[in-house]
Amino acid sequence: MALRFYNTLTRKKEEFAPIVADKVGLYTCGPTIYNFAHIGNFRAYMFEDILRRYLEFRGYAVTHIMNLTDVEDKLIRTCRETGEPLKAITARYAEAFFADLDTLGIKRADAYPAATEHIEEMVSLIKTLREKGHTYEEEGSIYFRLSSFPRYGKLSHMDMAQLRDGASGRVDSDEYETEDARDFALWKAWDETDGEVYWETELGKGRPGWHIECSAMSMKYLGASFDIHCGGVDNMFPHHENEIAQSECASGQKFVNYWLHCAHLVVEGKKMSKSLGNFYTLRDLLEKGIDPMAIRWVLAATHYRQPNNFSFDALEAANQSLNRIRDFRLRLAEVKGEGAALEEACKKCEDAFMTAMDDDLNMSGALAAVFEFIREVNKEVDAGQIGEAGARNALALLDRLNTVTGVFSPTMEEAVPEEILAQVQARQEARRARDFAKADAIRDALTAAGWVIEDTSEGARVKRL
RNA sequence: GGCGGCAUAGCCAAAUUGGUAAGGCAGUGGCUUGCAAAGCCAUGUACUCCCGGUUCGAGUCCGGGUGCCGCCUCCA
Numbered sequence: 001m002a003l004r005f006y007n008t009l010t011r012k013k014e015e016f017a018p019i020v021a022d023k024v025g026l027y028t029c030g031p032t033i034y035n036f037a038h039i040g041n042f043r044a045y046m047f048e049d050i051l052r053r054y055l056e057f058r059g060y061a062v063t064h065i066m067n068l069t070d071v072e073d074k075l076i077r078t079c080r081e082t083g084e085p086l087k088a089i090t091a092r093y094a095e096a097f098f099a100d101l102d103t104l105g106i107k108r109a110d111a112y113p114a115a116t117e118h119i120e121e122m123v124s125l126i127k128t129l130r131e132k133g134h135t136y137e138e139e140g141s142i143y144f145r146l147s148s149f150p151r152y153g154k155l156s157h158m159d160m161a162q163l164r165d166g167a168s169g170r171v172d173s174d175e176y177e178t179e180d181a182r183d184f185a186l187w188k189a190w191d192e193t194d195g196e197v198y199w200e201t202e203l204g205k206g207r208p209g210w211h212i213e214c215s216a217m218s219m220k221y222l223g224a225s226f227d228i229h230c231g232g233v234d235n236m237f238p239h240h241e242n243e244i245a246q247s248e249c250a251s252g253q254k255f256v257n258y259w260l261h262c263a264h265l266v267v268e269g270k271k272m273s274k275s276l277g278n279f280y281t282l283r284d285l286l287e288k289g290i291d292p293m294a295i296r297w298v299l300a301a302t303h304y305r306q307p308n309n310f311s312f313d314a315l316e317a318a319n320q321s322l323n324r325i326r327d328f329r330l331r332l333a334e335v336k337g338e339g340a341a342l343e344e345a346c347k348k349c350e351d352a353f354m355t356a357m358d359d360d361l362n363m364s365g366a367l368a369a370v371f372e373f374i375r376e377v378n379k380e381v382d383a384g385q386i387g388e389a390g391a392r393n394a395l396a397l398l399d400r401l402n403t404v405t406g407v408f409s410p411t412m413e414e415a416v417p418e419e420i421l422a423q424v425q426a427r428q429e430a431r432r433a434r435d436f437a438k439a440d441a442i443r444d445a446l447t448a449a450g451w452v453i454e455d456t457s458e459g460a461r462v463k464r465l
Numbered sequence: 466g467g468c469g470g471c472a473u474a475g476c477c478a479a480a481u482u483g484g485u486a487a488g489g490c491a492g493u494g495g496c497u498u499g500c501a502a503a504g505c506c507a508u509g510u511a512c513u514c515c516c517g518g519u520u521c522g523a524g525u526c527c528g529g530g531u532g533c534c535g536c537c538u539c540c541a
Contacts, residue, residue, distance in 0.1 A: 013482080029541075037541090044541035073539065158468065158537075184539085210539040232541030233470080239539075263470075264535065271534070301489085302478065307471060307534065314477050317490035324489085327503060355481075364479045368488035375505085382497090382505055436499055443501080454502045461503085 003058060003358045005228075006305060008236065008259040009155055013360055016258065018227050023061050025226030026052060027218040027256075029235050030066040030112065033093035034075045036281040037100060039295070039310060040272055043265040044232045046296065047304040047361075049106040051230065051260065053404045054357050064109040065221045068094060070116050072210055076197050086197055090114075100282045103292045104299075105406040111221060115213040122208045122216040123201045126186045128250045140189030140204050146182050149245045155259060156237035184242055185209035211242035215250070218243075224251035228258045236261055265299075265308040294318040297407050301363055326411045328374050329398065331381055332391040334458050339387025340380060346397045349373035353401055363405070370401060370408070416462050420451055424460050427453070 003016045018024050028048040031037050037045075048066075055062045069075075070090040079086050094114075101108065115122075126142060129135050134148045146152050189206045190198040198205050218226065224247070231240060240259065247255040267278040285295060297318035302308040349369055356365030377394055380386050386394075402408035427442040443453055447465065454461040 031541080032539090041541050047541090069539090156469080156536075182537095230541095233535060234540060235536095237468090237536055242539095262541065264541070266534070269533080298477085305470085306478085309477070311477080313475095313490080317477060320490055324503095331503080356479085359481070362479070364477095364488070365481095368479070371488055378504055379506090431499080434499075440500070452502070455498075456503080 004360055005258055005260055006360050007257075008261050009256075011157075014258070018060065019225060019257065022059065024055050024063070024228060025222035026055070026062055026064045026228045026230070027214070027222055027226065028064070028066045028109070028229075029214060029231035029239070030068050031093075031097055032069040032072050032074065033090045033097060034072070034078055035093060036096055036283060038272065039267075039280045039282060039285065039299075040265040042100070042104060042106075042282060042295075043299050043308055043310075044230075044262045045101065045106055046104065046299040047262040048230050049406070050300055050304075050361060050363065050404065051228075052107065052109075053406070054361060057357075057404045062110075063222060065111050065113065065218060066109040067214055067217050068097075068112050068114045069210065069213065070094070070114045071197060071207055072115075076194055079197060080193065080195055086116075090116075103282060103286070104296050105293070113217045113221065115208065115217075118213065118217050118220065119199050119201065119208065121220050122212045123187075123203055125212060125216045125219075125246065125250055126203060126208075129186065129246065132249060134249045135186060140206065141185055142187040142203060143183045144186050144242070144245060146184075146245065149249055151248075152241060152245050155241050155244060158237055158241070182238075184211060184238065186212050186246070211239055212246060214239070215243045215246040215255075219247060219251065224253045224255070226256060228260060229256040230260045230262065233261045233263055260304075262304045263307045265310050267310045269309055269311075290315055291319060291322070293322055293407055293409070297322060300405065300407065301367060303360075303362060303364060305360075322407065324374065325370075325398070325408055328378065329395060329410050330461060330463065331378070332386075332395050334456065334461075335381065335386050335388055335391035337387055340385050340390045341387065342377065342380075342390035342393050345373060345376055346393050350397060350401070353404075357404065366401075367405070370398075373397075411463060416451070420446065420449070420462065424453060424462055428460060431455075 004013045005016050006012070007014045026048075028045075031041060048064075052062050052064050068090075071086065075086060075089060078084070078089055082089075094112075098108075126135065129144065130142070134145055135142050136145055137143070186209050187203045187206055188209055189204060194207065198207055218229070229240070229243075236259075244255050266272065267280065270276055270278060272279050282292075282295070286292065294315045295318075298310055298314045299308065301318070349372070352369035352372070353366045356362040356369060359365070373394075377386065377390075380390075398408045423442055423446055427439045427446075430436070430439040430442065446453060446462075450465045452463050452465050454463070
C-alpha cells in the first residue's frame with residue numbers, strides 16, 4: 001500500500017515520497033489574526049490536522065509550520081479605526097485562535113512564526129531577488145516582476161495573457177503603480193495611512209507585502225525545498241503562485257513537491273456571509289450549545305477536496321454518530337470473561353481504514369471501515385462471544401485510529417453525583433419489587449435532570465443525556 | 466468576460482480511478498426489554514442534475530446544457 005496525494009501542481013494523484021526518508025516538512029498557510037476565525041477557516045485547519053496526524057500515524061516525523069499574519073492591510077485599517085496598537089490586536093486574536101484550535105482538538109504545529117518577527121528574513125529574501133534582477137522599485141515600494149519568471153501560473157493553470165485581458169475591463173489601472181497590473185508588492189513603502197506600522201530597513205521605511213512572509217518563513221524553517229504545502233483553494237492564486245515565484249527565483253530550487261488544497265465550506269448550501277446570517281465563528285456555535293466534537297466530525301468527515309456543506313442537520317447527525325461510538329466504548333468496557341479476541345476483525349478494520357486514508361485522505365471511507373467494525377463487534381457482543389481480551393483489543397484499536405481522527409474519544413468523564421446514584425439504586429429496587437410505576441417515575445426525573453439510564457444484563461448504565 | 470471545481474437516496478457522504486452504486490443520520494417493520502434506551506436483523510426501484518456521444522460495459526471518459534461554488538481585487 002502506498003500513500004497517495006492529489007497534487008495541485010500536476011492535477012494527479014501521486015505516490016508520496018518525501019525528500020528525506022521518514023521525514024516530512026509541512027507548511028500550511030495560517031490565519032490573519034485580525035478577528036476571530038470562522039468555521040470555514042477551520043475547515044482548512046482541520047484538513048491539515050488530519051493530514052499531519054495521518055502522516056504521523058504512517059510513521060513520518062512531521063515538522064509542521066503554520067504562519068501567523070500579523071501585519072497586513074486589514075490589520076492596519078483596524079489600528080487606524082480603533083487607535084489600538086497592532087500588537088494588542090494580534091495578541092488578542094492569536095490567543096483566541098489557539099484556544100479555538102484546542103477546542104476542536106487540532107494539534108499544535110511545531111512553530112507558528114509571525115510575520116513581524118521575521119522582517120529581517122523577508123528583507124534578505126527581497127534583496128536576493130533584487131540582486132537577481134526580479135524586482136523593480138516604484139515610489140519606494142518594491143515589486144516582483146512577473147515577466148522574469150516564465151513558469152508563473154503553473155500551479156493555478158492561469159494563462160497570464162488571458163488574465164490580463166480579463167482584468168483590464170474591471171481594474172482601474174490608475175490605481176496600480178506597477179509596470180504590469182499583475183506584478184505584486186514585495187515591500188510597501190510607508191505612507192500616512194500606515195500610522196505607526198512600519199519598519200526602517202535597508203529597503204527603506206515600510207512593511208513587507210503579504211506573499212513574501214510565507215516564502216521567507218517556510219524556507220527558514222523547512223529549507224529551500226520541502227515536501228508539502230497546504231492552504232485553501234482561494235490561496236492557490238495568487239498567493240501560492242507568488243510564493244513559488246519568489247522562492248524559486250531566490251533559491252534556484254524547486255520550492256515544494258506536493259501542493260494540497262482544501263475546498264471551501266458552505267453553510268446550508270450557501271456561501272457563508274454575514275448578510276445571509278449564516279456566518280459562524282467557532283464561538284457562535286459553542287454558544288448554541290453545540291458539541292465541539294460534532295463540529296470536528298462535520299469538518300473532518302467530508303473529503304478535503306469536496307465542498308463541505310455545513311448544516312445543523314449535519315451537526316445533529318454527527319452527534320448521533322459520536323454517541324454510537326461512545327456507547328460502543330461503554331459496552332466494550334463492560335465485557336467480562338473469556339471469548340473471541342477479535343484480532344482478525346481489528347486487523348481488517350485497520351487495513352480498510354488505512355487503504356482509504358492512503359488514497360488521498362479518504363476520511364469518509366475510513367470512517368465507514370470503523371462503522372462496519374462496530375456493527376460486527378456489536379453483533380458478537382449481543383451473542384456473548386466477546387471476551388475481555390477482545391474488548392481490550394477493540395478499544396485499543398479505536399484509541400489508535402483516534403490518533404488520526406480525533407473523534408473516537410470516550411465520553412467526557414463526568415463523575416455521577418451521589419444523589420443521582422442513590423436515585424438509580426432506588427429505581428433498581430423498585431424494579432426488583434416490580435413497582436414499575438415508581439421505577440419509571442424515577443427514570444423520568446433523572447431524564448429531566450439530564451441523565452440517561454440504560455438497563456443492561458450487568459445492571460443500570462448511567463450516562464449524560 | 467477569462468480560468469477552475471462541484472452536482473450521488475429525506476439529510477450528510479464514499480466509490481480501488483470504466484466493470485455494474487460504501488458508510489452515517491433520519492424513517493419504517495421485527496427481535497430484545499416490565500416499558501424504554503442501547504444493540505441486532507430487515508427495509509429505500511438512488512432513471513448517480515439534464516441531453517447527446519465513445520465503449521461489450523460510464524457515477525466514473527468526451528461534447529453540449531442547467532445549477533451552485535471558487536479564483537481573476539492581500540478571504541481557508
